[in-house]
Amino acid sequence: MKLSKYHLTTDVLDDVDMPNKRIIFSTRSGISFLLDEPIYQNLLINEFSNIEEETIESFKSCELLVDADEDEYLKILTENRETTEDVNVLSMTIQPSANCQLGCHYCGQKHTKDYAKDDIIELYLKRIIHFLDNDTKYTGLNIIWYGGEPLTGLSSIRSASSKFTELCESRGLNYSATMVTNGLSLKPKLFEELVSKHNVKHFQITLDATAESHDTRRVTKDGRKPTFDLIVKNIKDITATDFYNSNDAHISIRINIDKTNHHLVDDFIDFIKDQGLGQKVSLTFAPIVDWGGNDAGKDGLSNQMFADKEIEWMLRCFENNIKINKLLPKRTFYACMVERKDSEVYDAFGNIYTCWEFPYTDTYAEGNSLIGNLKDDYSTFNPNPTLRDWTNVLDSGTTWCKTCLHLPVCGGACPKSWHEGTPACPSFKYNFKDKLLLDYYIRQKNLEKV
Ligand code: SF4
Ligand code: SF4
Structure with a gap:
């Protein structure tokens, strides 16, 4: 031993x-x-x-x-490969609309008014059936609705989702979905429809701290109008309904943070408390990084500073009884979707990618990042698109991950960041001592309550 x-x-x-x-x-x-x-x-x-x-x-x-x-690194790599192969939920990301109402400065996408028409939706379905037919291991299908703003492609979501639900029912598979949305059009009635009819169980909505910061960056393309109040109203209206409180669907709020708004995060946490949302939504703190080579991370906090601030924010949430997303990481067998050969990203035109930050960008929308297009014969698809070989990159030792003690709970975090030459280490690498202590305190407190 x-x-x-x-x-x-x-x-x-x-x-x-x-x-x-x-x-x-x-x-x-x-x-x-x-x-x-x-x-x-x-x-x-x-x-x-x-x-x-x-x-x-x-x-x-x-x-x-x-x-x-035991050769521990080899054991971990083997476990990762085997577990990734065995994942029995087929997971696809669909970006059904190339459009978004907002013009956030850090967004790397070029938006147009295109959305997935019936022929493309049929091709999403055909490709999913192709995967299900090729392996009997699947017990479920999960769709991540992403954008552009996915709700600008609502008719495509409704149509595709009914087809996926029917398919899963006919094969005895579980069907579930999640959505990353700006929250602008997410009214209570639509929320209820998405949850009850289209099985969307988790919604991620971004609010960039308080209105003072949010309304300088998450503004409409059309007239740079503020959106904070509208989005907050939607969240409050939804979370006040009996439907929200009696269903297991959940809203998490992502706060994109850099040097220009980190000083407003405390106020935002207090705002969430004052609005009575602390136990209704959960908060995630996210650093702003480059997207599609757009240099959006130039105002980013240093990793250490972000990690130090994050602990303070988490402590403030804990003291104010506000839910936060995970404190300690879990064992993770793959970095993200790019490592799973059966996980694909589809855009509104039928293009297929490995990473959800590729579609609609100048840097990645074409070339080797593209697996192919759903309209083409599958035999023509690119077998080695950008990022798909992440396991080999990791094993080659060209990143720090091969010798990193965090590897089993990290997997390399974001292969795209490494690909762009930016180490992808999550904040846990920089604040794990504080997080371990905070986690211990929280568990002790919870024990005292029992
Ligand atoms: S490579 Fe990075 S940006 Fe792309 S899906 Fe994975 S974690 Fe997300
Ligand atoms: S913490 Fe950094 S070096 Fe370590 S595995 Fe994660 S991304 Fe790789």
């Missing part, structure tokens, strides 16, 4: 009234423990005789202790 190299720890927690203790986190399982320092020191020298058998068994089950001769 040996201590897995894939672990992270806090410092000794003397400063926070936990003398001679530290928290250890296994990135092979995503599980953390509070440890006595002498035990940790024994683990470091692979001296296990002083550790109770029950504790040893817990460490083994969460892969903190592994076979002494």
Whole structure:
């Protein structure tokens, strides 16, 4: 037996009234423990005789202790490959509209008034049937509706979604969907239709902190009109309905953050609390990065600064009883959709890509980023489009991931960022010590409530 190299720890927690203790986190399982320092020191020298058998068994089950001769990197890579192959939900991203009402400066897309017509919708269906027919492993189909603004292609969503629902019913498959929307046209009635008829279970809506910041960037193309109040009204109207509160559909709010608005995030958190939304929606903090080579990340916070601020925001949410999306990462077997050969992105014209940030951009819409077009014979499709070989890139050691202790819970984060020469490391790499501590406090608090 040996201590897995894939672990992270806090410092000794003397400063926070936990003398001679530290928290250890296994990135092979995503599980953390509070440890006595002498035990940790024994683990470091692979001296296990002083550790109770029950504790040893817990460490083994969460892969903190592994076979002494195990090549851990190889084991992780093999698990990743096998698990990715075995995923039994077919997942596709559809960008049914090339249009969006907003003209956000950081958006890398070129919008037009095109949307998926009936012939293209039939081709989405045909391609999905092709995948389902080629492998009996599938038990479900998941669609991510993305844009442009997907709701500007509402008629396409309605039509495609009915076809997918019918297909899944006829084959005994589960059907579910999620949507990334700007929230401008998401009124309660439409929300109810999307949830109950089209099985959209999760909505991500972006609000770039308070109106002061949001309304300088998420403005309409047509006249640069503000949108904050409209979107907030929609969210409040939806979350006030009995329907929202009795269904398992959920809204999360993404806040895009850079140097120009990070100072407004605290006010935004307070706003969410004051509006009574703290337990109705959840918040995600996201750094602004380049999109389609548009240099949008030029005003970004440094990774360390973002991570430091993120912990403060998370703490503020915790203190104000506001939901946040995941604190600690889980074991992840693939970076994202680009690594899954059966996961594709379709635009309104039938073009097929690996990554949802490719369609409608100047840099990626054509060339090797394109798998093909649904109108063409499948045999003509590009077998090695940009990003699909991420597993090999990772294994080649050209990024930092091969030797990174975060690999099992990260997978390399965003292959597109690495492809563009920007390390993609998530904030957890920079603030894991604080996050482990915060997670511990939250769990203790929850235990006290029971
Ligand atoms: S490569 Fe990056 S941007 Fe593209 S789908 Fe994956 S995580 Fe998203
Ligand atoms: S993206 Fe960064 S944190 Fe994630 S595995 Fe690669 S080097 Fe590690």
